[in-house]
Amino acid sequence: MEKSGDKLLIKEGNFYMNIEVNRVLITVTVPTENAEELRKAICDAGAGVIGNYTYCTTNVITKGTFIPNKQSNPYIGEKEKLEIVEEEKIETVCDVKILKQVLKRLREAHPYEEPAINLIPLIDEESL
Numbered sequence: 001m002e003k004s005g006d007k008l009l010i011k012e013g014n015f016y017m018n019i020e021v022n023r024v025l026i027t028v029t030v031p032t033e034n035a036e037e038l039r040k041a042i043c044d045a046g047a048g049v050i051g052n053y054t055y056c057t058t059n060v061i062t063k064g065t066f067i068p069n070k071q072s073n074p075y076i077g078e079k080e081k082l083e084i085v086e087e088e089k090i091e092t093v094c095d096v097k098i099l100k101q102v103l104k105r106l107r108e109a110h111p112y113e114e115p116a117i118n119l120i121p122l123i124d125e126e127s128l
Helices: 032-044 096-109
Strands: 002-004 007-012 015-020 023-031 058-066 083-095 117-122
Touching: 023 032, 023 096, 032 058, 032 083, 032 096, 083 096, 096 117
Parallel strands: none
Antiparallel strands: 002 007, 007 015, 023 083, 023 117, 058 083
């Protein structure tokens, strides 16, 4: 997979797809007590728009695990001790033109010093 301008060039065997990526799927986990504040921050920044709808998110309650090291400043738990935390996984779409702004707001609103954020390029049906 290579990037060419605003397009991804995907090679599968002898088959190439030149795909324009206009949106990404943002996935992030956050403690359940902070989920509404985080959802509001990213959607107010412009994420979560699908056609004529705004604030479009998918939300799942999950359990996260982590061990903060000696240099960490954990929001939850103690250094060098395994933590199991009830979290909410929030998924939403975002236009790549505003992605940096949305990620800035996400990091400002998220209580963790190192939030786990996944960005997945989305393929528009029209580009197939």
